Amino acid sequence: METPPTRADRRTATAAKILDAAQEEFAEQGMEGGTIRGIARRAGVDPSLVLQHYGSKQKLFALAVQPAPELERQDVPAHLAEVLDVRLRELPAHTRALLRSMLTSPEAAAVMRDYLQERVDVLARAGGGDEDARTRAAVLVSSILGMTIARHFLGLADLERLDADVIARVVEPWFDSLS
Numbered sequence: 001m002e003t004p005p006t007r008a009d010r011r012t013a014t015a016a017k018i019l020d021a022a023q024e025e026f027a028e029q030g031m032e033g034g035t036i037r038g039i040a041r042r043a044g045v046d047p048s049l050v051l052q053h054y055g056s057k058q059k060l061f062a063l064a065v066q067p068a069p070e071l072e073r074q075d076v077p078a079h080l081a082e083v084l085d086v087r088l089r090e091l092p093a094h095t096r097a098l099l100r101s102m103l104t105s106p107e108a109a110a111v112m113r114d115y116l117q118e119r120v121d122v123l124a125r126a127g128g129g130d131e132d133a134r135t136r137a138a139v140l141v142s143s144i145l146g147m148t149i150a151r152h153f154l155g156l157a158d159l160e161r162l163d164a165d166v167i168a169r170v171v172e173p174w175f176d177s178l179s
Contacts, residue, residue, distance in 0.1 A: 014043075014045060014049065014053065015053045015054075017043045017044070017045070018039060018040075018043045018045060018049065018050050018053055018054065018060075019054075019060070019063060019064060020043070020093075021039045021040075021042035021043035022034070022039045022050075022054075022060050022061070022063075022064040023064045023065075023092075023093035023094045023097060024042055024093050025038045025039045025042055025097075026061060026064050026065065026093070026094070026096075026097030026098075026100070026101065027091075027093035027094070027095075027096035027097040027100065028096075029100075030097065030100040030101040030104065030105070030108075031057075031061050031097070031100075031101035031104070031105035031107060031108045032101065032104055032105055034057070034061070034097070035057075036050050036051060036057055039060070058107055061097070061101075061105075061107060061108070061111075062107065062111060064093075064094050064097060065094045065095070065097050065098040065101075065108070065111050080123075080140065080144070080172075080175045081167055081168065081171065081172050081175065083144060084144055084147065084167055084171060085164055085167055087144060087147065087148040087151070087152075088147065088148070088151050088159055088160075088162050088167075091148070091152055095148075096152070098111060098112055098115075099112075099148065099149060099152070099153065100153075116141050116142075116145065119137075119141045120134065120137040120138050120141050121137075122137075123136075123137035123140060123141065124136075124137040140175065147159060
């Protein structure tokens with residue numbers, strides 16, 4: 001016989017369900033258009049539970065678009081090609097939300113700036129530490145951001161058709177020249 005979930009287990013599951021719903025809501029509506037009621041509806045909970053768990057829409061947004069943990073230095077070069085491949089396919093909900101909101105919401109812009117700066121820092125450390133490492137890292141990070149926007153928000157057809165083989169043949173050598 002299976003043990004019924006504890007109150008803490010139910011609370012954790014509800015919080016996770018709300019966070020997943022927030023990622024979807026912000027991905028579709030952006031920071032400004034997303035609402036606590038919309039998030040609650042998606043999660044199947046009362047709006048008061050959203051606020052009880054996360055405090056405010058701004059705090060929930062910051063959590064919903066939080067970046068993945070830092071990479072190990074030796075993983076960075078392979079990670080660039082993987083990131084681009086993923087970014088040109090389907091965006092995770094939290095990334096779509098952040099990109100949709102970064103130009104209209106100061107909170108979203110700050111989250112994106114911090115995320116990009118963290119990626120620049122990681123790449124610069126892996127780039128040998130010479131005086132141009134930070135510039136090369138910023139160019140790489142900005143280029144991936146630009147390609148992501150052009151693919152998903154502007155519908156640039158040539159980026160929609162890229163596959164892993166083309167990325168390996170055309171883009172990876174460019175990454176190598178900058179890293």
